[in-house]
Amino acid sequence: MRIVVTILAVAALASVPLWLRDPYLLNALITTGIFVIGAMSLNLLLGFTGQLSLGHIAFFGIGAYVSALTSLGFDVGLPGGFRVVHEPWPPIIGLVFAILAAGLCGYFVGLLSFRVRGAYFVIVTISFAEVVRLVALNWVELTQGPLALTNIPSIALPLPGFGELTLRTKMQNYYLVLVVALIAYLLIARLVRSHFGRAMRGLMENETLAVSVGIDVTRTLTLAAVISAAIAGAAGSLYAHYIRIIDPEVFAFINTVTMVIMVISGGKGSLAGPVVGGLIFGLLPVALRPVMAPEAQWIAYGGVLMAILFVLPRGIVPSLAQRLTKRRSSTAALALTETGIEERA
Amino acid sequence: MALSEFLQHLVNMLVLGGTYALLGIGLTLIFGIMNVVNFTHGVLYTFGAYIMFIVVQQLGLNFFLALPVAVLAGWLLGAAIELTLLRPLRGSDIDTTMLVMIGAWIAMQSGTLWIWGGVAKSVTTPFPEAPLVLGPVSVSWLRLFVLAAAALLIVVTYLLINKTSLGRAMRATFQDHDTASLMGVNVDMIYTSTFAIGSSLAAAAGALLGPVYVIFPQMGDLAAVKAFAIVILGGLGNITGAVIGGFILALAEELGAGYVSSGYRDAMGFLIIIAVLIFKPTGLFARAERVG
Numbered sequence: 001m002r003i004v005v006t007i008l009a010v011a012a013l014a015s016v017p018l019w020l021r022d023p024y025l026l027n028a029l030i031t032t033g034i035f036v037i038g039a040m041s042l043n044l045l046l047g048f049t050g051q052l053s054l055g056h057i058a059f060f061g062i063g064a065y066v067s068a069l070t071s072l073g074f075d076v077g078l079p080g081g082f083r084v085v086h087e088p089w090p091p092i093i094g095l096v097f098a099i100l101a102a103g104l105c106g107y108f109v110g111l112l113s114f115r116v117r118g119a120y121f122v123i124v125t126i127s128f129a130e131v132v133r134l135v136a137l138n139w140v141e142l143t144q145g146p147l148a149l150t151n152i153p154s155i156a157l158p159l160p161g162f163g164e165l166t167l168r169t170k171m172q173n174y175y176l177v178l179v180v181a182l183i184a185y186l187l188i189a190r191l192v193r194s195h196f197g198r199a200m201r202g203l204m205e206n207e208t209l210a211v212s213v214g215i216d217v218t219r220t221l222t223l224a225a226v227i228s229a230a231i232a233g234a235a236g237s238l239y240a241h242y243i244r245i246i247d248p249e250v251f252a253f254i255n256t257v258t259m260v261i262m263v264i265s266g267g268k269g270s271l272a273g274p275v276v277g278g279l280i281f282g283l284l285p286v287a288l289r290p291v292m293a294p295e296a297q298w299i300a301y302g303g304v305l306m307a308i309l310f311v312l313p314r315g316i317v318p319s320l321a322q323r324l325t326k327r328r329s330s331t332a333a334l335a336l337t338e339t340g341i342e343e344r345a
Numbered sequence: 346m347a348l349s350e351f352l353q354h355l356v357n358m359l360v361l362g363g364t365y366a367l368l369g370i371g372l373t374l375i376f377g378i379m380n381v382v383n384f385t386h387g388v389l390y391t392f393g394a395y396i397m398f399i400v401v402q403q404l405g406l407n408f409f410l411a412l413p414v415a416v417l418a419g420w421l422l423g424a425a426i427e428l429t430l431l432r433p434l435r436g437s438d439i440d441t442t443m444l445v446m447i448g449a450w451i452a453m454q455s456g457t458l459w460i461w462g463g464v465a466k467s468v469t470t471p472f473p474e475a476p477l478v479l480g481p482v483s484v485s486w487l488r489l490f491v492l493a494a495a496a497l498l499i500v501v502t503y504l505l506i507n508k509t510s511l512g513r514a515m516r517a518t519f520q521d522h523d524t525a526s527l528m529g530v531n532v533d534m535i536y537t538s539t540f541a542i543g544s545s546l547a548a549a550a551g552a553l554l555g556p557v558y559v560i561f562p563q564m565g566d567l568a569a570v571k572a573f574a575i576v577i578l579g580g581l582g583n584i585t586g587a588v589i590g591g592f593i594l595a596l597a598e599e600l601g602a603g604y605v606s607s608g609y610r611d612a613m614g615f616l617i618i619i620a621v622l623i624f625k626p627t628g629l630f631a632r633a634e635r636v637g
Contacts, residue, residue, distance in 0.1 A: 052440050052443070112619070112623050113622075115622070115623060115626065116622050116626050118439060119376070119380075119382045119439060119443070120577070120622055120626065122382065122443065123382075123573050123577065123618055123622070124618065124619060124622050124623075126570070127570070127574075127614075127615035127616075127618040127619050128615075128619065130570065130612070130615045131612055131615045131616065131619070134608070134609060134611065134612045134615075137608065138606065138608035138609060253566070254451070257447055257451065260444065260447075264444060293459065295455045295456075295458045295459035296455075296459060297455075298451055298452070298454075298455035298458075299451075299452045299455045299456055299459065301451060301452075301455075302447075302448040302449065302450070302451030302452030302453075302455065303448070303452050304448075305444065305445075305447065305448035305451070306430070306445050306448035306449060306452070309434075309441055309444055309445050309448070310433070310434075310445075313437070313441060
């Protein structure tokens with residue numbers, strides 16, 4: 001049943017560029033897809049370990065900058081008179097470096113910030129993202145600061161025997177994002193059903209109990225942070241090579257908030273949650289654009305976030321799933337009472 | 346030369362520190378007593394600055410009247426937020442309230458942008474242009490007024506918390522809200538008052554610093570982060586800690602901007618947060634345990 005729904009959903013998503021010709025909508029879908037990948041990686045932390053990281057955009061942005069700089073090349077002076085010169089490399093290597101660099105940052109940030117919990121963890125993660133943003137803004141020699149890195153090359157896929165396929169059209173980029181999203185989805189699904197996934201959820205339910213049965217808290221949380229950051233870095237790399245211009249505004253707190261909204265509205269701790277929430281919130285601005293001024297859109301955005309937390313605090317997917325199973329179990333209970341067997345509460 | 350430069354940084358630190366302390370006290374009360382990570386604190390700061398702008402520039406009223414108006418308006422908006430958003434969510438987990446506060450912050454900040462636009466506003470003040478020169482340092486009269494007003498508000502808040510029955514009830518709720526409730530403290534009322542008082546202090550800080558700099562819708566974002574840094578430095582619910590934390594942050598910013606690079610002035614708050622939480626997570630002056 002679940003597999004059928006997943007396959008149907010993927011087939012539906014794969015068919016979109018075949019009938020949707022509007023470049024504006026296709027563009028909105030591509031950027032939404034990139035943010036859905038980010039939201040899925042955030043869900044790994046928020047939904048399965050219970051740690052709310054509000055600095056998640058840092059890993060996305062680091063991925064974007066690393067990938068862009070790898071493919072553009074740079075020439076930077078370091079303290080002590082050293083110079084680092086880097087010649088441009090193919091963007092696909094940038095993607096690999098983005099994943100590695102973001103994962104490495106996830107390791108160090110996790111190691112340091114998991115010393116505190118709850119509100120303090122949230123504040124440390126926000127601070128980390130802001131420090132990275134200020135570095136991107138002020139280290140002009142490397143990042144061009146507010147002038148932005150421009151002319152970032154598109155990703156080119158090496159095809160053995162046929163040379164290279166440079167992904168320039170929206171349709172090609174759409175399929176690239178879809179494939180990466182699918183890989184990320186399957187990776188996360190595999191992960192949370194493994195022994196490691198059970199350890200994460202054990203920690204979320206009751207940390208003291210989890211420790212007492214021998215779960216290594218720091219190791220589990222740090223590993224989750226590394227994988228989550230690496231996936232966010234991949235999303236950032238896709239973003240850089242699709243938009244082809246990156247400035248420090250990529251680290252804006254509102255981008256983290258967007259991912260959090262996607263996860264919470266769809267349902268944290270549910271694999272499909274960030275996808276459903278992400279598609280709704282990614283496309284909401286597109287739907288609102290003709291009817292509302294941009295400022296009013298943001299007011300609505302904040303209002304919808306509050307409304308979801310009041311009305312559907314567990315998110316869309318878990319609430320729907322619960323309603324479905326309740327209906328099934330209530331018909332089963334009805335069948336039991338009809339045959340005269342005592343109903344158990 | 347170098348000494349006079351240093352003295353000038355110290356004077357600037359005093360002025361900045363006073364308003365930072367106000368911001369910090371407001372947030373430490375809310376965070377400490379209610380356990381709410383208040384993301385609307387920065388919006389209240391912006392709101393106070395815009396009240397200043399409305400009263401002085403748009404209504405043409407007296408500059409000194411604007412400050413009490415801003416405090417009162419902040420108090421009312423804070424009470425309204427508490428009653429409509431936080432009271433129904435009492436008992437939900439801290440993440441849910443935090444996200445609702447983020448939603449309120451986005452909505453209110455966009456509302457400010459919608460009403461007044463993104464162009465920065467400035468406020469005309471009744472103070473003379475020429476600064477007060479004291480030997481090697483100079484300080485504008487406006488900044489002196491800001492420091493005096495902030496000091497006055499800090500003292501009033503301190504007396505309110507430590508010398509009144511409302512303050513006693515607030516401290517009791519901070520220690521143990523169940524026991525406070527059993528002793529006849531109306532905990533709901535204390536929460537609303539706490540949020541309103543904290544919000545009015547943020548609005549006062551915005552009304553004081555708004556005329557010093559310029560007023561724009563996003564000005565509160567950094568202020569909120571600074572307030573968090575101060576609370577973390579000073580320890581949860583610790584008013585004296587918040588005052589000291591405010592001056593430490595101001596000193597770090599002044600020295601960072603003066604001797605490292607002005608681009609990293611605003612990074613100081615974040616670096617302090619990260620360093621304190623990693624090396625001394627209970628804050629510099631706290632007795633209570635914080636990590637859990």
